Amino acid sequence: MTEIIIKLKNLNWLFIFLVSFLSFVGLVMIYSATFGEESKIFISHIYKVTFGFILMILVSLIDVEFWKKNAYLFYFIGIVLLLWVTFYGYLGKGARRWINFYGLNFQPSEIMKIFLIISLAKFFDEKKFQESRDYFFLILPILIVTIPFLLVLIQPDLGTAMLILFVSIVIFFVSGINWKFFALSGLLSLIVTPYLWGGLKEYQKQRILTLFNPENDPLGSGYHIIQSQIAIGSGGTFGKGWTKGTQSHLDFLPEKHTDFIFSMLGEEFGFLGTLSVIGLICLITYITYHITSSFIHNNFNRIVGYGIITNFFFASLINMSMVIGILPIVGLPLPLVSYGGSSMLTYFIGFGITLSLDRGSNYL
């Protein structure tokens, strides 16, 4: 018992505060998004945030060794869940992404990202750097990445699949894999891309194409980007005020409580609001860097730290880039802010692991 208290005492409470603050922003925005409509979503979000927070603290109490030891087991469970969802998954919005678990919808692709990160970390930790010149040993980690990537891609969930791929590349990168490997795989992907493009669904192709010229088709696929930009732009410096966003409340903005919540934030809280959220995300990222960079000769901890924060950081900025028209709309929620259980719980678990890394770190 005292052990737990000591552990709690040693937690990085600043980090916990920042993470909680970001979820609080989410609560505020979801309240506004569902304002005047059904309050069910807001109530459900409160439960999820509370549950996520507790989960984060619980996970933070688990020592990192636990994850290292059981990484492949979790990975295996994750793959089984993904396979399950592929065949028996609950269908929604044209995709098979969810498992119905006692009335709760659960999206295994989210938690798979964590399992993938710890598995890759375990692999690169055990294989010593000397071998990094030998490309054959990379076949296994490539398989570790490819299997979940493809399973998620065929759901289809382009956003999560791309994020899995991206986070994996970053992990390969920070593991110290030779530049030539990246050059080679870059070349390879150039060859493969046309085939991948052919495999995309029509609506996914459209989403990517409209990015280049949203005004071409204002009521078609470009409509969402335009309306989102109008929402953000019309917010100006200070915003239209909480629950006062016209774009969002008059339904010009699609999916305002999930993927486009950042647009609503921009509309209601203006440039100051969006800047604050970016600042918060950067601060969380910076602290994680600070923690992670303190590990010397501990590849596992390092890779887990970079992996988790990269997942969080890029998910956040890709979501923002989507809604402001820098990247195509691929369907990614804004971590901790958007409504959506699986994604939020995954980020809380990730931060729980980060906290536990922090406990074991020896930086001052």
Next chain:
Amino acid sequence: MSREVNFEKKIKRRALILGLSKTFFTFLVFGKLFYLQILQKSKYGKLSDTNRIKLKIVYPERGIIFDLYDKPIASNRIDYQLSIFKDKKNLVYDYVKKLRGHINFSEMDLELIKDNSNEQDLSDFITIKRNLSWNELEFFEFMKNKFPFLIITKEKVRNYENDLIFSHVLGYVGFKKNVTKKKLSNLKVGIAGIEKKLDSKLLGKDGWIKFETDSKGAVKKELNKKYAVPGGNIKTNLISEIQNKASEEMRGIRGAVVMINCQNGGVNCLYSSPSFNNNEFSDGVSLKKWNKLLADEFNPLLNRCIAGLYSPGSTYKLVTALHAIENQKFNKNKKFLCSGHVSFGNRKFHCWKKEGHGYVNLHEAIEKSCDCYFYNLAKTLKIDDLAKFSNLFSYGQRTGIDIPNELKGIMPDRKWKIKNRNEKWQKGETLNTVIGQGFMLSTPLQITLMTARIATGKKIIPTIITNKKEFENLNISNENLEFIKSSMFSVVNSSTGTAFNSKLPGNYKMAGKTGTSQVRRISLEEREDGVIKNEELNYKLRDHSIFTCFAPFDKPKYSLSVIAEHMGSGSKVAAPIAKRIMELALNKY
């Protein structure tokens, strides 16, 4: 060991690269946000407003038109209209289908929808149905939620207190035609009559309502509005009761009744029969109905008072007589023998009285309307002088009444003949002209104005809109005017006068002149066989009955003319009608 150190360095470097790329990414997002929210704020702010704010034009209420005694004769009624959100106009026929059975969409309404949906105007709404009944309103109020893109608005539309009696003088309102770019597609403007003449005053200024709508176009709430400014009210000289009386008297008779106030030129009555329903016109008359009215042989759309052309007949003798004594030093006591006809050149000119009037002087000639006397008088007259003198009484000229489309008629002279007939003036034609026949054509208003000017000796100008003016003198000697007036007095009050039957009862004395406007020329053979009685003639060939008068005799107040088409001689139909109208006017006003 150094390899391990190198590896650590490599890892640190890569972490740094990762961190830097994240920073770069952050700045990219930051930059775009700065661009959207700071630099382009006004652009996106406007776009977000265009998204949600929809404009509905509120049409102004037209000014009210009053009669002389402040009784409204043209006002406005409330009209509930159904409009659809313009972006959703493709739904309109679907909606019409669904609403049918509960809301009556007539052919006119469908025409309106078709016209309006192609309209490019300021409004974000299209009117699809006007004149909703209470039942329809109630139904819609109940079913509103099923039609989120429809709104009901309350408009004020023109309403005339009486369907028929003021139609010609007031005119009506309607849509501007053949205007390519309309700002306000549903704005009705004056098309005829006073409505047209004083349109700019009556029109008012439009306002708007801004609605907030959601992305589907459903109206959420009213944001703000600018009230429409109603048009200015107008007071006219018309007297409802007189106008009404005229319409009653003229029931079943085609013709015109014009009454002018001799003191200020105010037009108290301007009634043309048959009339049309100007309320129907203002609500928008269908093409079918319009064509039917155009094809109507009785031409109800013609305002006979100002655009109906008639030979003034014997009423014109007043001007001839006045010209002779005023300008030709003609001795009014001179007597001519009327044997029933006068020979001139190789033609015979007939008096209306076949057996003749015997010896008559000018006074008697007017009183009995002897044609022969005037034929003889005409022999010494020059048509150009007569024409010039007649201009003083507005013959051949527009009177300047303040409603559009007035005709000036014809006051023939030598120039006119050459120009229009390419022939020289024949002296015999002067004989026809002096009794108001031949080429001469005039409007009932001109005849009334002649009487008013004779009665006052002033150059009265008729006005419908109140404006008292001093009128200049005609510069005709009082003595001569009194002589003509006294002759007119005898027409009505002497037992031998042509309009003795129409003498006013009581104290008021009326003076007047009958006239018969020939529609056909009586041939020589017919004369010899005996002129066919009017009653036996084909209706269309019968003479017009004319009577013009003023009263009271000592202090002329009203000048009145009645023209009854194809009703025979002036004394028979027009004079009694005039008498009854004048009686009412004198007793009540």
